[in-house]
Amino acid sequence: MLKMMMLFLLSGFFLLSGCASTMYTWKGYDNKLYSHYKNPAEYAEYVENLKEIIEAGDQSGTVPPGLYAEYGYTFYVQGYFTQSITYFQKEYDKWPESRVLMAKMIDNAKKESKKAGKGAM
């Protein structure tokens, strides 16, 4: 009986340590990206998934590297340049390694936004 309990406890610890073993909150990012490649037409769903991942990690500061950028880029390709800049800036602030690319993207988004603004007038 005691042995059984010990075993039970032990397996519980293993399960727990399994849960806590990732540094970042991924929320199945790999599966989401896979589905995106499988069904590229369902772009809105991919965007929504990225948003969920970011929301899940935001409070605890465990948004994985690249995710703000990836989400910002979905705005960029859809022509929502102001929103894209917000997320490129977040990536820039959180990850020094991203700064060269993010500075370029922010710059591009600003230019595109100006162009789009002129077109609208």
Added chain:
Amino acid sequence: MNSGIKQLCLIVCVLAAGCATPKDYTKFNAASPRSLLIVPVVNRSVSVTAPDYFLSTITIPLAEQGYYVFPVNMVKSLLENDGLSDANLVHAAPTQKLCELFGSDAVLYITINKWEACYAVFTTQVKVELYYVIKDGKTGDVLWEQQQAMTYEPQNANTGNLLGNLIAAAVTAAATKAAPNYVPLAQQANSKAFKYPGPGIPPGPYMKTSY
């Protein structure tokens, strides 16, 4: 008797150690990259979807190993917009140039050599074979490389009688034929290839230390 067992143990240990050729990490440690740029995957398999599907598996293990991993889908898209949708072209381009463009410390190049299912009547074997190489953004030198193969044969349920077994196996084979699942296999290959110590990649700057 006892010493015989000891000797046997020793032999086994030596054999096991001999199998894993120790890697030279001097260059890697000297460069100690903080960030990895993953460029589109070169595909030598017959599956057209393999490179994209594979790309979805690569970020998590490397980020969890403590590296800044550039957003793979965005990078792919940016390269395509610049007329670099051909992975072979990207792989042939100078590493320094790519790193300069993205501000990355190093580039991870991946080649898919095999991504296939071998169909027999009652069983299906799924196979992936990958080649990984990390090159330094400053010198273009190879910092690390690894070849990794993985095979998976779906476990057949034993129903206790021959006919039952055959039917179960046929069902499994049919299921795999409809949609062979390569992704878990690719994930396994990644975790095996990146494992450190082992053949893998030393922990990056964001790796939480356990002490």
